[in-house]
Amino acid sequence: MIETKIISTAVGVQRGDVNDKTESTQVPSTQNGLIIGRFKRGRTDKPFKVTNLSYPGMLGRDINNPDYLTVEDVFNKGVNEVWISRIGAPETEE
16 A cells, blocks of 8 residues: 555545535626617617616617517616617517
């Protein structure tokens, strides 16, 4: 039997308990994000930034649009700013 103070140099089976810290009850703090969607207003050539105060005017308030409601929910969760990549106008129901 080999006795050593450094286990990694010993031949044989070694056991080391692993602490799994991947699960957590805390939601990570997010300060900004990107949303791609269809909105009434806004640039379509490149992403633009909106804040909690500017998004209704810059996107065009539309409570029937799920993309707009997503932006609203993000700000309700405490995000400071969101980058919007607008891909067109919302689809209208006929």
